[in-house]
Amino acid sequence: MKRYNALAILREGLRLHRGWPRAWASPEPKSEYDVVIVGAGGHGLATAYYLGRNHGITNVAVLEKGWLGGGNTGRNTTIIRSNYLQDPSAAIYEKARALYETMSRDLNLNVMFSPRGVMMLAQTEHEKRGYLRTAEANALQGVETEFISPARVKELVPMINIEGPRYPVLGALWQARGGTARHDAVAWGYARACSDMGMHIIQQCEVIGIEHRGGRVSAVNTTRGRIGCGKLALIVAGHSGRLAEMAGFRLPIESVALQAMVSEPIKPMLDVVVMANTVHGYISQSDKGELVIGGGADGYNNYTQRGSFHHIEETVRALCETFPAIGRLRMMRQWGGIVDMTGDRSPILSKTPLPGCYVNCGWGTGGFKAIPGSGWAMAELVANDAPGPLAAPFSLSRFREGRFIDESVAAGVAH
Amino acid sequence: MLILTCPYCGIQADETELAPGGEAHLKRAGPDASDAEFEAYMFERRNPYGVHFERWRHAAGCGKWFIAARATDTLEVFATYKAQCTAPPADVIRAIRARRPDWEGWK
Numbered sequence: 001m002k003r004y005n006a007l008a009i010l011r012e013g014l015r016l017h018r019g020w021p022r023a024w025a026s027p028e029p030k031s032e033y034d035v036v037i038v039g040a041g042g043h044g045l046a047t048a049y050y051l052g053r054n055h056g057i058t059n060v061a062v063l064e065k066g067w068l069g070g071g072n073t074g075r076n077t078t079i080i081r082s083n084y085l086q087d088p089s090a091a092i093y094e095k096a097r098a099l100y101e102t103m104s105r106d107l108n109l110n111v112m113f114s115p116r117g118v119m120m121l122a123q124t125e126h127e128k129r130g131y132l133r134t135a136e137a138n139a140l141q142g143v144e145t146e147f148i149s150p151a152r153v154k155e156l157v158p159m160i161n162i163e164g165p166r167y168p169v170l171g172a173l174w175q176a177r178g179g180t181a182r183h184d185a186v187a188w189g190y191a192r193a194c195s196d197m198g199m200h201i202i203q204q205c206e207v208i209g210i211e212h213r214g215g216r217v218s219a220v221n222t223t224r225g226r227i228g229c230g231k232l233a234l235i236v237a238g239h240s241g242r243l244a245e246m247a248g249f250r251l252p253i254e255s256v257a258l259q260a261m262v263s264e265p266i267k268p269m270l271d272v273v274v275m276a277n278t279v280h281g282y283i284s285q286s287d288k289g290e291l292v293i294g295g296g297a298d299g300y301n302n303y304t305q306r307g308s309f310h311h312i313e314e315t316v317r318a319l320c321e322t323f324p325a326i327g328r329l330r331m332m333r334q335w336g337g338i339v340d341m342t343g344d345r346s347p348i349l350s351k352t353p354l355p356g357c358y359v360n361c362g363w364g365t366g367g368f369k370a371i372p373g374s375g376w377a378m379a380e381l382v383a384n385d386a387p388g389p390l391a392a393p394f395s396l397s398r399f400r401e402g403r404f405i406d407e408s409v410a411a412g413v414a415h
Numbered sequence: 416m417l418i419l420t421c422p423y424c425g426i427q428a429d430e431t432e433l434a435p436g437g438e439a440h441l442k443r444a445g446p447d448a449s450d451a452e453f454e455a456y457m458f459e460r461r462n463p464y465g466v467h468f469e470r471w472r473h474a475a476g477c478g479k480w481f482i483a484a485r486a487t488d489t490l491e492v493f494a495t496y497k498a499q500c501t502a503p504p505a506d507v508i509r510a511i512r513a514r515r516p517d518w519e520g521w522k
């Protein structure tokens with residue numbers, strides 16, 4: 001695979017860019033693989049990548065019903081942070097954030113990771129106490145965050161109204177090394193690296209059935225035929241319930257719509273990510289100048305990738321109060337994704353009741369930031385048929401055992 | 416916007432008047448239940464792609480709980496009925512069948 005560097009760009013520029021090869025191959029499916037991964041979103045692709053890189057397993061296929069990264073990975077607002085309260089969450093999200101720092105170099109593709117800083121506003125006394133506690137927990141976990149004053153908030157975000165009539169800004173939890181990245185590039189970078197290792201990335205290939213033999217998973221039936229597998233990893237976000245049904249078990253997951261939107265492009269006015277969780281809205285500015293805005297998830301099951309209109313209205317209303325300057329902007333595009341919500345709002349990386357079949361799901365409204373850490377932990381689980389320290393707390397058995405990782409990481413607010 | 420008819424007051428309420436309450440007809444596991452049964456009752460959900468039975472509350476109206484039969488793949492609403500029903504009534508099943516002849520049926 002051709003490396004991307006300044007010299008290559010110069011040479012190709014002189015040749016009118018005719019020498020670039022395809023970034024990844026599109027092979028016909030083989031009849032069998034050691035590992036089949038269902039879902040070519042960020043988590044599926046990262047799992048494949050680390051299966052190869054960390055465990056030397058490369059006879060791998062990633063099957064995708066649509067196009068690569070066309071699920072939530074290509075629909076999210078790309079906020080990356082690791083300032084969680086519980087230790088298991090801090091461990092896996094911080095692992096992911098650290099891997100984002102070197103991802104462009106590791107994958108030789110610019111994923112535009114921009115550690116511009118993530119600010120979570122405290123707009124009630126209750127929220128302020130919560131963030132003070134999180135800042136202390138983060139200090140113990142080795143995650144760099146701090147609680148900052150309203151004056152410092154205003155300094156970082158001059159356009160903010162810290163004296164809002166309903167919800168004045170009482171401070172904020174600030175993670176300076178949080179930020180954003182280019183979502184498509186993350187999927188493309190992993191796909192290219194996996195293809196280089198000889199793995200098969202097969203798009204337009206929907207899994208419609210799961211077979212087992214002798215009490216173990218043996219194959220998947222797809223719209224492109226039957227494909228045998230030694231091991232099977234289901235990494236399909238909002239569609240996890242459907243795949244689990246094919247495999248013969250149920251998950252503590254419900255699928256709901258989460259929406260986002262972007263404004264018309266304007267001059268640079270915001271160079272950090274701001275989240276306002278009390279009022280359910282968050283905002284950042286893209287390199288194109290558009291304000292990228294998201295809010296709360298719907299409360300009912302839905303697979304249509306269309307969400308409720310009133311949620312958009314509520315989000316915009318909330319942000320207009322905190323950022324009066326954006327009041328006259330027009331919104332250009334709006335879209336939805338189907339997110340996989342668990343009871344404790346934490347993800348599941350686990351073995352399943354079907355031996356040889358593993359799940360990685362439940363990232364809900366907040367899994368983009370976790371992609372590299374999740375892939376790392378999931379590859380370990382699949383390769384060894386046993387979870388490593390990152391994945392172990394996120395097993396399915398935690399629900400039976402009452403061992404919740406109660407983060408409310410996705411409590412109606414996306415991130 | 417989702418519009419559901421409240422079976423108590425007959426009002427066609429839009430979503431902003433209603434509060435969603437998750438999967439309907441869950442049976443509480445009794446004191447003799449196994450851990451697995453209790454786990455299933457507490458956490459495991461059907462989450463179907465297609466016909467779904469779901470609890471709703473007419474929160475900004477009469478305040479009562481009711482049940483909606485809906486399609487999660489199209490957002491079509493088949494029927495609503497009172498929360499006192501322990502299973503979908505026959506006319507609701509018929510209304511679903513009329514629209515979804517290949518529906519695998521209730522439970």
Ligand SMILES: Cc1cc2nc3c(=O)[nH]c(=O)nc-3n(C[C@H](O)[C@H](O)[C@H](O)COP(=O)(O)OP(=O)(O)OC[C@H]3O[C@@H](n4cnc5c(N)ncnc54)[C@H](O)[C@@H]3O)c2cc1C
Nearest residue numbers: 039041043065071072073076077079207337367368369415
């Ligand atoms: C509007 C919105 C905003 C968000 N904002 C953020 C944010 O700011 N920060 C953050 O960290 N997270 C955010 N998230 C969450 C994040 O997008 C997801 O948690 C993450 O992308 C999930 O990645 P994934 O690889 O698990 O799933 P996906 O990217 O959805 O990939 C799953 C893939 O599986 C495929 N698939 C499904 N069924 C089948 C089948 N039967 N056969 C074959 N393939 C199948 C799908 O087509 C899909 O491509 C947001 C989500 C949304 C919707």
Ligand SMILES: [Zn+2]
Nearest residue numbers: 421424473477
């Ligand atoms: Zn009513």
